[in-house]
Amino acid sequence: MTAQRRSGQNVSLGVHYAVHLPAPDDFPFWRERARGLVQCDVPPDRVSWIEPGGTGDLFAQGPARGEKRLPVPPAGAPPVRTSQRFLTVARSAALHSDPARFGLLYRVLWRLQCTPRLMEDMADPEVRRLEELAKSVRRDAHKMHAFVRFREVMEEDGTPHFVAWFEPDHHIVRAEAAFFMRRFANMRWSILTPRGSIHWDGTTMREGPPARREDAPGGDPVEALWRSYYASIFNPARLKVGAMLSEMPRKYWKNLPEAELIPQLIAGAQAREAAMVAAGARAERVRPASLAEVAQGIAACRDCPIADCGTRAVAGEGPSCATLMLVGEQPGDQEEIAGRPFVGPAGQLLDEHLARAGIDREAAYVTNAVKHFKFAWRGRHRLHQSPTAKEIDTCRWWLEAERVLVQPRIVLALGASAARGLLGRTLNVTRERGRAIPLDDGAELWVTVHPSYLLRLDGEARAQQERLFAADLAMVRRRLGEA
Numbered sequence: 001m002t003a004q005r006r007s008g009q010n011v012s013l014g015v016h017y018a019v020h021l022p023a024p025d026d027f028p029f030w031r032e033r034a035r036g037l038v039q040c041d042v043p044p045d046r047v048s049w050i051e052p053g054g055t056g057d058l059f060a061q062g063p064a065r066g067e068k069r070l071p072v073p074p075a076g077a078p079p080v081r082t083s084q085r086f087l088t089v090a091r092s093a094a095l096h097s098d099p100a101r102f103g104l105l106y107r108v109l110w111r112l113q114c115t116p117r118l119m120e121d122m123a124d125p126e127v128r129r130l131e132e133l134a135k136s137v138r139r140d141a142h143k144m145h146a147f148v149r150f151r152e153v154m155e156e157d158g159t160p161h162f163v164a165w166f167e168p169d170h171h172i173v174r175a176e177a178a179f180f181m182r183r184f185a186n187m188r189w190s191i192l193t194p195r196g197s198i199h200w201d202g203t204t205m206r207e208g209p210p211a212r213r214e215d216a217p218g219g220d221p222v223e224a225l226w227r228s229y230y231a232s233i234f235n236p237a238r239l240k241v242g243a244m245l246s247e248m249p250r251k252y253w254k255n256l257p258e259a260e261l262i263p264q265l266i267a268g269a270q271a272r273e274a275a276m277v278a279a280g281a282r283a284e285r286v287r288p289a290s291l292a293e294v295a296q297g298i299a300a301c302r303d304c305p306i307a308d309c310g311t312r313a314v315a316g317e318g319p320s321c322a323t324l325m326l327v328g329e330q331p332g333d334q335e336e337i338a339g340r341p342f343v344g345p346a347g348q349l350l351d352e353h354l355a356r357a358g359i360d361r362e363a364a365y366v367t368n369a370v371k372h373f374k375f376a377w378r379g380r381h382r383l384h385q386s387p388t389a390k391e392i393d394t395c396r397w398w399l400e401a402e403r404v405l406v407q408p409r410i411v412l413a414l415g416a417s418a419a420r421g422l423l424g425r426t427l428n429v430t431r432e433r434g435r436a437i438p439l440d441d442g443a444e445l446w447v448t449v450h451p452s453y454l455l456r457l458d459g460e461a462r463a464q465q466e467r468l469f470a471a472d473l474a475m476v477r478r479r480l481g482e483a
């Protein structure tokens with residue numbers, strides 16, 4: 001490919017171009033400059049890609065001898081060929097800390113112009129290297145998701161602020177900000193790293209300069225929570241030290257409060273395994289001491305695959321000494337956005353019925369059997385998916401923890417998933433409604449249908465089911481009066 005053939009522009013021999021990137025993770029900037037250079041037929045060996053602070057900064061005052069301002073593609077220059085695969089891999093690889101990455105990206109983009117299927121050739125050393133860079137960046141991001149640990153500090157006005165220290169291998173901090181924003185949307189937090197910091201105040205994301213470890217707080221009660229959470233999920237029956245070290249490399253241990261436990265957990269694993277077999281896994285867990293700890297615990301819980309949908313956990317809400325506990329299935333789309341249970345259409349119907357039955361929702365503790373929203377994308381919509389029995393059973397531990405803390409006298413399960421969450425077995429709602437089922441702590445469990453079931457019905461069928469639902473609530477109201 002020659003200059004004349006591609007653009008007709010005469011790029012003189014021997015001229016070297018230096019591209020100064022404004023930030024080490026600025027992929028859009030690289031892409032725009034790379035496109036222009038390809039359109040002007042500038043071969044890879046005549047371009048240097050220089051990051052801030054890189055040696056190329058010597059030229060930052062302007063073009064040095066033998067360097068030129070970047071050429072401007074002529075009007076009507078042929079479009080640049082690329083591929084979806086290249087863009088996906090390049091977006092990640094650009095965040096790698098290897099200073100040669102932008103040069104490599106440009107070489108591959110250059111070659112794509114003549115070999116459009118280059119990215120499919122895994123035997124090609126440059127393609128392979130690009131894939132390796134992208135993989136290592138993805139792994140770094142995964143570690144960041146898993147190992148960021150917040151410490152709570154109080155601001156002057158008494159608001160809690162959660163601060164974490166993390167040392168990424170690559171320039172992933174800005175790229176991963178959205179993940180933490182979604183996951184901890186309601187918290188004020190900062191993540192400090194030697195490559196820059198990000199700060200979220202509940203509405204706005206700000207970027208800050210690189211930080212030092214000493215800038216982050218050392219330890220606080222949130223650490224105790226992590227330690228007890230980790231101890232509770234540590235399953236000695238699954239202990240594989242090699243795999244554990246590769247998943248949780250020692251490098252991260254110093255930031256992880258729970259890592260302190262690793263030696264003793266490994267040492268005690270066999271004894272604990274025997275004890276678990278004897279006593280059952282639930283006895284091994286350390287129960288949260290407050291509803292706030294439950295909320296933090298469920299936000300961090302990854303015991304079932306639903307949490308990997310990337311949605312935030314929705315904690316229960318209501319007085320911690322409520323006499324009545326209402327249990328639904330799982331948060332829906334609107335609940336996940338609001339971070340509160342039963343605020344969408346099913347919640348509105350429930351509210352109407354509660355009001356008609358004379359039950360004060362504000363006095364009840366409202367929660368769900370499963371704490372994360374399980375969904376599948378349909379176009380731009382998130383479509384509710386029912387949790388499996390296994391997922392409900394996995395989340396039961398949190399529901400139990402809430403029940404132990406709130407100690408309601410009456411529990412109303414809305415639908416079969418809620419009933420399973422409370423009983424650990426499937427029951428037939430139609431057969432069991434209208435009578436109390438005793439729970440292990442002496443409380444009464446009542447079951448009825450889920451309000452979203454009513455929403456799916458029309459006409460007489462709906463009117464009939466609404467009457468039955470109202471009768472179930474009236475019964476609960478009566479028992480509340482007696483309790």
Ligand code: URA
Nearest residue numbers: 328329330331341342
């Ligand atoms: N459905 C549920 O079961 N729970 C909610 O919080 C909302 C809808």
